[in-house]
Amino acid sequence: MRITVVIPLYNKQDTIQRALQSVFTQTVQPEEIIVVNDGSSDGSEKVVESMYHQLVKLIHQPNAGVSSARNFGIKEAKGDWIAFLDADDFWDIDFLETIMDLNTNYPEARVIMTAYKYFYENEVSYPILFLEPDAGILKNYFKAAYRGSPPIWTGAVCIERIALLKIGLFPENVRIGEDLLTWARLAVHFEIAYTSKCKSNYCFPTSIEFDQKFRLPDSNDYVGKELKKMLLNNTNKHISKDLKKYISHWHKMRLQLYIFSSMRNKSLSEYLKCIQFNIFNYKAHLLMFYNFLPGFIKRVIAKKGVKFSFK
DSSP states (O other), rough: OOEEEEEESSSSSHHHHHHHHHHHHSOOOOSSSEEEEESOOSHHHHHHHHSTTTTTTEEOOOOHHHHHHHHHHHHOOOSSSSOOOOOTTTTTHHHHHHHHHHHHHHHHHEEEEEEHHHHHHHEEOOOOOOOOEEEEOOHHHHHHHHHHSSSGGGGGGEEEEHHHHTTTSSSSOSSSSHHHHHHHHHHSSSOEEEEHHHHHHHHEEEETTTTOOOOOOOOOOOOHHHHHEEEEEOOOHHHHHHHHHHHHHHHHHHHHHHHTEEEEEHHHHHHHHHHHHHHOOOHHHHHOOOOOOOOOHHHHHHHOOEEEEEO
16 A cells, blocks of 8 residues: 655645644655645745655645645655645544555455544534444445534545546535535445544634635535436435435535525525425524524624634
């Protein structure tokens, strides 16, 4: 198992050193570390250059987004497996060792993942991941995905390079959800091995308070359209059932963003799509109830400490 680590880099001068150091200190070293400088303007690439290491290959491209940077790194990789790490996150010392052990124990898997934890300001939390038992093959990705937090996160996964090439790499025409679509495409084609041990760390550098403007979803909803194509092409009844609920879950996430951006018409459209695929999506119902509350009640809820965070 030859692993290439791909790190997309865009204006992360303050955190790239920590990310790279977490790779340098791994108990098992990768084949190489490719850092893709995605047109940084804060001198992030100079930090990488100052941390000379024989495994590091720094390559540059004009700013084109995280998917483009990851794809560039995949294409340049010498390894037959790709592990991803964002420039503001970091691994536990035995992340790669854990990945290799899972590869030995579950050789049929083409996607290997660990659990992960969140670092938000001075707090540490653990996402709700439905991974039972403690390690094994994830039998139904979509069921796990709509019930809790994303089972796969970019900084806690290692994927066979051939598998990534087969699904067409990361979509580059998407602003929100490009990683979720990639995991879904992999899930319908390949086995996923996992451990419930947390070996990777997801860091939120900033927070967005309740009344700040949220990033809007893509208007053409490329991710939603692709998920629906998967549903039409799928012949497994059990997967189709959970894929429908996952599509509803996707529209619920879009619904939430539109609500917090005070776009009622868009919110209603997403709500109708939610219940089309899962009439029992109670979170969508609660969000729409909230959507029509008077403004002063929403402000009271905000003052009670409701907070949303995005990376």
